[in-house]
Amino acid sequence: MTVLLRRFAAVLVACAVFAAGCTEEGSPSVAPSPSPVAPSLAPGCSATKVENGPLPEWARAGFSGDARAVHVLGVQGEIAAVLFGHPLTYDRKDGASNKILWVAREKYETGDLTIKARLEGTGEPVLREVSGGPGPSIIDLPQAGCWRVYLSWPGHTDTMDLVYAG
Numbered sequence: 001m002t003v004l005l006r007r008f009a010a011v012l013v014a015c016a017v018f019a020a021g022c023t024e025e026g027s028p029s030v031a032p033s034p035s036p037v038a039p040s041l042a043p044g045c046s047a048t049k050v051e052n053g054p055l056p057e058w059a060r061a062g063f064s065g066d067a068r069a070v071h072v073l074g075v076q077g078e079i080a081a082v083l084f085g086h087p088l089t090y091d092r093k094d095g096a097s098n099k100i101l102w103v104a105r106e107k108y109e110t111g112d113l114t115i116k117a118r119l120e121g122t123g124e125p126v127l128r129e130v131s132g133g134p135g136p137s138i139i140d141l142p143q144a145g146c147w148r149v150y151l152s153w154p155g156h157t158d159t160m161d162l163v164y165a166g
Contacts, residue, residue: 074158102134
């Protein structure tokens with residue numbers, strides 16, 4: 001019973017703090033603090049947050065301790081794209097590749113990861129596939145810009161924006 005009362009009290013405190021931080025219109029009265037991570041943004045990619053820091057705990061398999069990695073999380077939090085080829089580049093001339101390690105939050109049945117990418121979220125999709133589901137891949141896209149990426153693998157879907165430099 002004590003645990004339930006503590007949780008209830010914590011919820012009440014959180015609600016009070018949230019309510020105190022709102023104006024009469026219901027919008028926060030304090031401007032959001034700048035992100036501690038340098039984002040890679042292109043027009044249309046304002047929601048893209050490329051993080052360079054510890055991965056979420058569920059995405060750390062194969063990494064040691066609090067290893068830092070450049071990554072993007074899916075909008076729904078179902079998948080992480082660890083960007084070993086950051087910045088992703090449309091026409092790589094440096095000999096590197098656009099290597100992305102896709103890490104799913106939850107276990108899934110065997111199947112492929114299907115990637116449907118649209119430049120700025122519109123137009124004809126470019127299709128890519130990662131055999132065996134989320135895992136290591138090289139994902140090249142046909143031109144620079146902000147790509148809205150629709151991801152699906154057995155029993156799961158998510159989206160994210162990825163910026164490919166020129």
